[in-house]
Amino acid sequence: MSIGYGFMRGAQGVLISMSLVAMGALASAQGQERRIISNPPLLELKRAAPRSLSPLRAAPFSAPLQLSNEASLDLNVIYTTGRIYNPATAGYDQVYLRSYQGTSIDPNAPFVAPTLDIKPGETIRISLNNKLPADPSCTNDATPVNTPHCFNGTNLHTHGLWVNPSGNGDNVLISINPGVSFQYEYNIPSDHPAGTFWYHTHRHGSTALQVSSGMAGALIIRGNRLPTPTQNGDIDTLLRPTNTQAFKERVLVFQQIQYACRDASNNIKVVPPQPGNPAPINQNPPYFCAPGDVGTVEGYDQFGPGTWGASGRQTSINGHIVPVFNGLRAGDVERWRSIHGGVRDTINLQFRKLRDGVTLAQALASAGDPNFIKANCTGTPLTQHLVAADGLTIAAALKTTQAVLQPGYRWDTLMVFPQAGPYCMVDATIMAVNPPVTNPPTPTRPLLGFVDVQAGPGASGDLTQFITSALIKAATVNMPQNIRDNVIADLQNSLTFSRFIQHPTVTDAEVTGKQSLAFNIDVTKSPIVFEVDGKPFDPIRIDRTLILGGVDEWTLKSDFVSHPFHIHVNPFQVVKILDPNGVDVSGPDAVDDPNKTGVPDPQYRGLKGTWKDTLWVKNIGKSATNSGQYTLIVRTRYQRYIGDYVLHCHILDHEDQGMMQHIRVALPNGLGGVSKGHAH
Numbered sequence: 001m002s003i004g005y006g007f008m009r010g011a012q013g014v015l016i017s018m019s020l021v022a023m024g025a026l027a028s029a030q031g032q033e034r035r036i037i038s039n040p041p042l043l044e045l046k047r048a049a050p051r052s053l054s055p056l057r058a059a060p061f062s063a064p065l066q067l068s069n070e071a072s073l074d075l076n077v078i079y080t081t082g083r084i085y086n087p088a089t090a091g092y093d094q095v096y097l098r099s100y101q102g103t104s105i106d107p108n109a110p111f112v113a114p115t116l117d118i119k120p121g122e123t124i125r126i127s128l129n130n131k132l133p134a135d136p137s138c139t140n141d142a143t144p145v146n147t148p149h150c151f152n153g154t155n156l157h158t159h160g161l162w163v164n165p166s167g168n169g170d171n172v173l174i175s176i177n178p179g180v181s182f183q184y185e186y187n188i189p190s191d192h193p194a195g196t197f198w199y200h201t202h203r204h205g206s207t208a209l210q211v212s213s214g215m216a217g218a219l220i221i222r223g224n225r226l227p228t229p230t231q232n233g234d235i236d237t238l239l240r241p242t243n244t245q246a247f248k249e250r251v252l253v254f255q256q257i258q259y260a261c262r263d264a265s266n267n268i269k270v271v272p273p274q275p276g277n278p279a280p281i282n283q284n285p286p287y288f289c290a291p292g293d294v295g296t297v298e299g300y301d302q303f304g305p306g307t308w309g310a311s312g313r314q315t316s317i318n319g320h321i322v323p324v325f326n327g328l329r330a331g332d333v334e335r336w337r338s339i340h341g342g343v344r345d346t347i348n349l350q351f352r353k354l355r356d357g358v359t360l361a362q363a364l365a366s367a368g369d370p371n372f373i374k375a376n377c378t379g380t381p382l383t384q385h386l387v388a389a390d391g392l393t394i395a396a397a398l399k400t401t402q403a404v405l406q407p408g409y410r411w412d413t414l415m416v417f418p419q420a421g422p423y424c425m426v427d428a429t430i431m432a433v434n435p436p437v438t439n440p441p442t443p444t445r446p447l448l449g450f451v452d453v454q455a456g457p458g459a460s461g462d463l464t465q466f467i468t469s470a471l472i473k474a475a476t477v478n479m480p481q482n483i484r485d486n487v488i489a490d491l492q493n494s495l496t497f498s499r500f501i502q503h504p505t506v507t508d509a510e511v512t513g514k515q516s517l518a519f520n521i522d523v524t525k526s527p528i529v530f531e532v533d534g535k536p537f538d539p540i541r542i543d544r545t546l547i548l549g550g551v552d553e554w555t556l557k558s559d560f561v562s563h564p565f566h567i568h569v570n571p572f573q574v575v576k577i578l579d580p581n582g583v584d585v586s587g588p589d590a591v592d593d594p595n596k597t598g599v600p601d602p603q604y605r606g607l608k609g610t611w612k613d614t615l616w617v618k619n620i621g622k623s624a625t626n627s628g629q630y631t632l633i634v635r636t637r638y639q640r641y642i643g644d645y646v647l648h649c650h651i652l653d654h655e656d657q658g659m660m661q662h663i664r665v666a667l668p669n670g671l672g673g674v675s676k677g678h679a680h
């Protein structure tokens with residue numbers, strides 16, 4: 001994007017275009033003081049003291065039943081006035097967005113939900129009070145179900161949680177309309193894996209619109225179960241430098257808030273071409289808000305392929321644009337929990353040291369200038385050690401210099417910054433000299449934020465060895481004697497975490513059935529149709545009936561472009577991922593480059609055997625030699641919970657427009673089929 005698109009309000013309130021480098025000096029004063037960020041606010045849960053049932057209801061029991069471990073909170077859904085920093089203008093844009101309000105929400109960063117930090121065995125009650133204006137499209141039966149609608153209806157999804165999908169559990173098949181309150185109750189089983197999950201709105205018809213308004217937050221399940229010789233434990237018990245303290249943790253909720261200002265005809269305002277600065281060829285000009293305009297998310301013309309990159313909006317982290325993470329020293333080991341809470345665009349998270357001689361203040365002032373970032377965020381990409389995928393501990397740490405986050409993904413990463421000084425957090429694809437062909441198209445803003453590393457013990461040599469040593473020390477302090485040597489031997493073997501895996505590997509013998517799925521966008525129809533297995537979503541139709549206790553092997557494909565597959569309730573294990581030539585690209589040393597571009601895609605490398613709840617189903621388009629279609633094989637167990645829920649594409653505007661299936665897990669009938677209750 002040309003830097004000529006920068007605008008500032010001049011002394012007389014007249015819009016003037018000027019170079020971003022010059023603007024930076026003016027902007028730094030107002031921009032910087034808000035940029036230092038920490039984790040999203042922690043929700044202050046009201047935890048109920050144990051209490052007895054009423055005497056009448058307790059009567060059948062010999063002793064009064066104690067109810068405890070119950071926490072509650074209120075989330076009001078309401079329009080909120082706020083402002084979002086815009087590096088392109090080095091100022092703040094006013095916005096008016098649907099958001100959560102309630103206790104623990106930071107008024108300076110209201111467009112991210114507070115973090116829920118809970119334990120296995122707890123019950124969480126969330127009262128969702130919809131205070132948005134009336135919306136007839138929520139109740140009008142004539143509204144087509146796969147046309148975006150009911151922007152003021154809402155509900156809630158606990159993404160990745162293994163909980164009851166029915167009734168007042170993790171039920172997204174309900175609409176909480178304006179004026180209605182509903183109390184969700186999430187009973188987190190005591191054997192629930194500890195890990196990084198998240199929650200967001202999921203009302204079919206307005207999911208993308210509300211998530212893109214910031215209605216999403218982190219949901220951490222924190223475990224204290226030590227491994228034993230017969231039972232695996234929570235990795236939380238290992239990631240502790242002392243037995244009283246965990247490695248410092250950071251929660252990063254990445255969001256793509258695609259607000260726009262509209263003209264009198266309701267068209268999105270874009271930067272008009274300037275003399276000497278014509279719009280780049282084949283690229284839409286970025287969104288534009290004039291002084292006094294208010295940005296909103298009120299239409300699905302704000303979504304779609306390429307719109308995020310073209311909009312010029314930047315990814316926020318914990319509700320802030322281009323934040324600065326500080327309070328860490330060179331050589332500290334930290335646990336970073338990254339959550340892609342955006343709508344559709346990939347984030348290839350990479351850390352590179354800022355060039356020597358450039359100060360953080362200078363870099364912040366030039367945050368809106370992609371050329372400055374590319375010229376100065378030039379350090380060698382830092383190695384990241386990924387230890388959990390979608391919240392679930394990986395068998396062995398994955399080493400990478402770019403963590404690929406697709407919408408809905410989470411990575412828990414052990415981070416060590418070896419040297420003091422500022423590091424840039426960038427999108428590796430946009431930084432690349434020869435970016436791979438991506439889908440959706442590459443956005444244009446490389447910068448995500450900065451990490452300001454203070455002097456400390458430092459880390460020289462191989463970072464994996466450094467982290468291994470730190471974890472061996474941690475194991476020595478924290479692990480029980482009867483398991484300690486096994487844990488340490490694992491760590492010495494390429495950072496293996498076999499005693500902390502929550503789900504055992506699905507064996508060939510366990511598999512009881514097969515499922516196949518193909519995403520498609522039928523572009524031959526007008527309007528185009530978003531499909532799974534050739535059909536758009538129909539809330540009346542049950543697309544699959546799965547048997548409780550069954551274990552299916554799924555084959556996932558996409559017939560047109562790529563889509564992140566997400567299924568609620570039970571996670572799945574990656575068995576293999578075949579590129580269009582039939583080569584498995586999920587192994588630890590796999591090279592995913594079927595068309596020999598010389599720029600392999602790192603996103604599937606090492607995923608074999610990992611458990612996830614969201615997975616990119618890739619189709620790179622036909623080439624001269626292959627179909628471009630990948631084949632993903634995953635396995636899943638349907639455990640504990642029966643009921644109706646959904647699978648869908650996690651490009652949320654695709655979901656809203658029909659790329660979703662209604663699935664049912666039913667009891668077996670004892671004869672190999674499913675029980676139909678009392679019916680014959």
Ligand SMILES: [Cu+2]
Pocket residue numbers: 519562563564649650651654655659
């Ligand atoms: Cu999709």
